Amino acid sequence: MKTSDFPRALAAIAFGFAASLAAAQAWPAKPITLVVPFPPGGSSDALARAITTPLSQSLGQPVIVESKPGAGATVGADYVAKAKPDGYTLLMGAVHHTIATSVYRKLPYDFEKSFAPISTVALVPNVLVVNAKSPATDVKSLVALAKSSHDKLSYGSNGNGTVQHLIGTQFSGIAGAELLHVPYKGSAPLTTDLLGGQVDMSFDTLTPLLQHIKAGKLRALAVTTAKRSTTLPDVPTLAEAGFKDFNQGTWFGILAPAATPPEVIARLNAEIVKIIQSPEFRKRMEEIGAEPVGDTPERMAAQIKEDTAKYARLIKDAKVSIE
Template sequence: MTRIAKPHHPPTTPSTRRHHLLALAALAAAACALPSAPAHAQAWPSKPVTLVVPFAAGGTTDVLARALGEKLGAAIGQPVIVENRGGAAATIGADYVAKAPADGYTLLMGAVHHTIATSVYKKLGYDFQKSFAPITTVALVPNVLTVSATTQAKDVKELVALVKAAPDKFSYGSNGAGTAQHLIGTQFSSAIGQPLLHVPYKGSGPLTTDLLGGQVSMSFDTVTPVLPHIKAGKLRALAVTTAKRSSSLPDVPTLQESGFAAFDIGTWFGVLAPARTPPEIVERLNAEMVKVIQSPEFRKRMQDIGAEPIGNTPAQMAQQIASDTARFAKLVVENKISTE
């Protein structure tokens, strides 16, 4: 017969009971003293990520966010939800993200406009250089001076002549006061020596609709929202605002070629997280986004909408933000741009 050895239990005494209780108390105290695991120590991401677009749907920011979000979601295994929060030259959406939890689940599709708004809006609830953690610049898109195809002007020189002959009939639209389009329009108005009525919109979608309908005379928007209408013959591109021509509009001259030497402004778009987002999450987001941006499929998509894919490091994006903030602060003062 097999014998099963039983554990030996020494007799329990008051002394040993007290010893056991003290040992348990010490273990409990040690457990309480251990720091609790931070939320981000859990596997990230464990739920959908929201990518806030600070403009209305249909514009370049929105198009880029959705193109990136779709591929990023597949890469990280969680949906990326694009949420439009337009208004006040993209500052409303930026303010929302700046105040969101720094856990990697709420991101901002930022743009060059934010570096301009810093100097235009005096009472922002955030500091664009301090309230965010840059992740990567997604793309650079040229801006283009565009008019309705029914406008008599076939080039910038003819447009200037028309404006000077009947200045009250001409206006330009932008994505809001303090955006790149507003700054370019103000510079152009100053360069031709003729004030132009500025009509701000919440995004490229409604702006393009009114440009097609003749409610505004011209725009300096990015290539992306107007390119299909230019190709369809409904809008006419007169010049791009960058120093070199756009690959998507190779026959359209630059404003510099058209006699305006001071113009060299394009619009970059990039993703940022709230400041104090854990570095490991920022690094993971950067790595996954750069893979998407460098993929042949995404690059082809960017080419189709007139954008140049970038995909840089957080440090490089931060440097770009600092440089543009200083540069545009000077231009804002020189062109007397204000929302007041």
């Protein structure tokens, strides 16, 4: 480069930086879409709606929840992965996506590389529930029923490759009782069939089940996390019921497509964490049985990396695979 070209090059760099900064400062200039990869009625939908109303107010633009269910939450994830990385299309991701990485042999995206984490929103315990009419009153009697039943007892999940699917597989293996897996597109249709007796049990997250447990229509036998839920303090853990070291729960968090400007990620993180730390949001989490988190993009990325490796080992041992 000639010496005389330096000022021109510097001017071009400065112009590009100024344009990028101006674009970041102008964001958001239009509505934002938060994609929920499950149908309405589940934990991800409830958490998304708890976040979007205050987020719309803080950003000064509507934040719209859009459901894109299918294939164990991978359809919605793929949609967001391929969206323009401008901060206007976000994903309500979950631990399910770290599992799908190993369960599905061919995914059109890489969960660790295709997304920019923003913040984990909440942790929700999973609960082993049966219809209130079931003869199983605790985990021990459920296992005995499963072993003695002429037909396999069935358990529903939010889809192949979800944490509920994997919990069911682990439970079946440890109990020594083969169960029939029935995948659904989300919690709402699963809960409907559970209430109607079309499926025998589920290991779904607490949020969509809580009202039915309180109403006496479903019976909670155990939570799958290491400690008891503060919402259901009288319900034992699976570990307490004899399933040693059993510890599975579901986290939900917000992500953007990879290459989204860091200024936008930082702004979203700041606003979302502020909402999560608010008394109003925490009260809402208590109502739906969730534990608020609110962490940094770096910490969320580390969690995704840890869970991807952990579930890869569990899935290999369980020999779970989907084309």
